[in-house]
Amino acid sequence: MFEHENDTIAAICTGTGGAVGIIRVSGPRALEAIRRVWRGKRMPGPDFPRVMLYGRIMSGEAEAEPGAGEPSLAVFMPGPYSFTGEDVAEIHCHGGSFAARRALRLVLQAGARLAQNGEFTRRAFLNGKLDLTQAEGVLDLINAGSERAGLLAERQLNGAVGSIVRELRAEVVRLLSECESRLDFSEEDLDWMQPDALCAQIGSLRKQAAALALTARTGTLIRDGVSLVIAGPPNAGKSSLLNRMLGYERAIVTPIPGTTRDTLEESVSIGGISFRVTDTAGLREAGDADPVEAMGMERSQQSLGTAEIVLWLLDASAPAESFPAQLDAMNKAESAVRGKFIPCWNKMDGTALTPDELDRACAANQLSAEKTAGKRRVFEHISARTGDGVDRLFRRLEETAWDGLPPAAQSGAAVVSERHAALLEQAVNHLDAACECVRAESWELAGSSLRTAAELIGCITGETATPDVLDEIFSRFCIGK
Numbered sequence: 001m002f003e004h005e006n007d008t009i010a011a012i013c014t015g016t017g018g019a020v021g022i023i024r025v026s027g028p029r030a031l032e033a034i035r036r037v038w039r040g041k042r043m044p045g046p047d048f049p050r051v052m053l054y055g056r057i058m059s060g061e062a063e064a065e066p067g068a069g070e071p072s073l074a075v076f077m078p079g080p081y082s083f084t085g086e087d088v089a090e091i092h093c094h095g096g097s098f099a100a101r102r103a104l105r106l107v108l109q110a111g112a113r114l115a116q117n118g119e120f121t122r123r124a125f126l127n128g129k130l131d132l133t134q135a136e137g138v139l140d141l142i143n144a145g146s147e148r149a150g151l152l153a154e155r156q157l158n159g160a161v162g163s164i165v166r167e168l169r170a171e172v173v174r175l176l177s178e179c180e181s182r183l184d185f186s187e188e189d190l191d192w193m194q195p196d197a198l199c200a201q202i203g204s205l206r207k208q209a210a211a212l213a214l215t216a217r218t219g220t221l222i223r224d225g226v227s228l229v230i231a232g233p234p235n236a237g238k239s240s241l242l243n244r245m246l247g248y249e250r251a252i253v254t255p256i257p258g259t260t261r262d263t264l265e266e267s268v269s270i271g272g273i274s275f276r277v278t279d280t281a282g283l284r285e286a287g288d289a290d291p292v293e294a295m296g297m298e299r300s301q302q303s304l305g306t307a308e309i310v311l312w313l314l315d316a317s318a319p320a321e322s323f324p325a326q327l328d329a330m331n332k333a334e335s336a337v338r339g340k341f342i343p344c345w346n347k348m349d350g351t352a353l354t355p356d357e358l359d360r361a362c363a364a365n366q367l368s369a370e371k372t373a374g375k376r377r378v379f380e381h382i383s384a385r386t387g388d389g390v391d392r393l394f395r396r397l398e399e400t401a402w403d404g405l406p407p408a409a410q411s412g413a414a415v416v417s418e419r420h421a422a423l424l425e426q427a428v429n430h431l432d433a434a435c436e437c438v439r440a441e442s443w444e445l446a447g448s449s450l451r452t453a454a455e456l457i458g459c460i461t462g463e464t465a466t467p468d469v470l471d472e473i474f475s476r477f478c479i480g481k
Helices: 030-037 098-107 117-126 133-142 146-157 160-184 195-214 217-225 237-244 291-306 320-334 355-364 388-403 418-439 445-459 466-476
Strands: 011-012 020-026 053-057 070-077 088-094 225-233 264-272 272-279 309-315 340-346
Touching: 011 098, 020 030, 020 098, 020 117, 020 264, 020 466, 030 088, 030 098, 030 272, 030 320, 030 445, 070 098, 088 098, 117 133, 117 445, 117 466, 133 146, 133 160, 133 445, 133 466, 146 160, 146 217, 146 291, 146 466, 160 418, 195 217, 217 272, 217 320, 225 291, 237 272, 237 388, 264 388, 272 309, 309 320, 309 388, 320 355, 340 355, 340 388, 418 445
Parallel strands: 225 272, 225 309, 309 340
Antiparallel strands: 011 020, 020 088, 053 070, 070 088, 264 272
8 A cells, every 4th residue: 555645746747758758746745846946937836826837947056057957847736626636736848868857856855755656546536536447547548559448448537437336336325225224223114115126126236237247348358459360371461461450561571481480469450449460470381491480380379379369361372273272271270279260362463363263262172161160151352462352351350359249438338347347246146145135034134235235336436445456456557647
């Protein structure tokens, strides 16, 4: 747990190498610390709240020299109307590493201490500026790898999850009071709900909690993205496709088989989903490869076993008599794939066959007629060199990633995280137990189960979160956030 939470803390809250560096200071002595290291015609303070002022960063030596000190900006944001709910002051100086680090060192010498990971956001939570779901939304927004992930994080930061969870908990607490009143005023003739009616309301809350927990699968897809492996024989155009997906020349492409000797990983956004794409070394008989290429192929095989989606490329420009061997190698490779498998003919610009003719040629060899999981294989047909068919392939990848999941984030619906889902699933179990106890009119046990459900749901927003839970969540933040 963070110690000295009433201290004045400071940290650089911008990344190294940017055009501007920002030093953020929060706490009771934030203004004093800034004023000790910064000078201007107008000084930050209550007279100029939330106004950006021009001046210079001054060290002890610089004050004695005319014109010395780094030109910079300063702003003061008095609490409680600030991000942390405390007095907050900032210095905006030149970017890079030296200027920002020097300014931070001066602020620390002026009485602040270095902030710990996530301490600014934690103070915002402790001071009631954010609930725990919104604090997690800050981290999700920082880590967002696609526009859809960013939108999801923004909705969470704006309270989409927190408001629903608080309403759910309030209803559980209301039903808890109904059960407890039967114990406290058992001799009174009060207007209590009938057990069946009370059980129906508990069941309704149980249904809401379970439905909300199911959105975690959608949230995981949007936040974490999908691992996609491009595999196939040497010279099938895997690196060319990676370059086409990225929009620039990332991988070396030559007509020489075995050019790619190791896996190459990049991220690309398709349909708002972040795909972690791995370009692999071409797979062929190990006896035909040198030791370095053999090591690359071994890593390719490992990638096949861990990928969520495998995109297998075949060479449509090769002689037709090679098709049976290509498809046979694909069938063997598919046995090592745990995720979803998409077969794709590449280099369609280099063959005289149309997609239909290519599929019929395969069918004649009784290869494309093979069924996987009871469904006929559907091949994609592209040219990574010209881009033909790639948009259709992208739509296939997006549909495969969703795999029947509704893109809830597009409609503005609340989407929970895995932490939230685990708590909701536990709450559902206790709501089920409460309903059974209500039917048996075991009011004390029913109250105990409802109380536990309320605590679990409250842990999502932080209302009942323990210090250990807070430590675990905010430790994932960087210093300065």
